[in-house]
Amino acid sequence: MDIASEIAKALSEYTTExxxxIDxxxxxxxxxxxxxxxxxxPQGRRSRYGKGWRSKKDGKGYIIxxxxxxxxxxxxxxGHAKRNGGRTKAFNHIQNAEETAIKDFENKIERAIKR
Known part of the structure; x- marks a missing residue:
């Protein structure tokens, strides 16, 4: 038995796990x-906007x-400028979801590492 090959095999299995x-x-x-x-x-005249969110796996991670x-x-x-002047209200729904996802991902990774 070669101890170096056994260590390499154990590390390879651990890395795969x-x-x-993480995936x-x-x-x-x-x-x-x-x-x-x-x-x-936001819901309104274009209620299909909220229903259109999807995610897909990319080579390095996920795209939402x-x-x-x-x-x-x-x-x-x-928000944006309106046709006859003024601006529309900004809805920070994407930024909030992104920040929550990042914190959630970091916490779950830390818990997985501590096991």
């Missing part, structure tokens, strides 16, 4: 963020996007 755990946590956090955005998105009204996300988040 950690990567799988599971990222998937769960992305789903929670999508659900949060669906609930906290609005499939139905992607062009509105910045306008709703930051």
């Amino acid at each position: 950690v990567v799988e755990e 599971n946590i990222a998937d769960e956090v992305a789903k929670n963020a999508v659900n949060t955005l669906k609930v906290t998105s 996007y609005n499939a139905t009204d992607a062009g509105l996300t910045h306008l709703v988040e930051k």
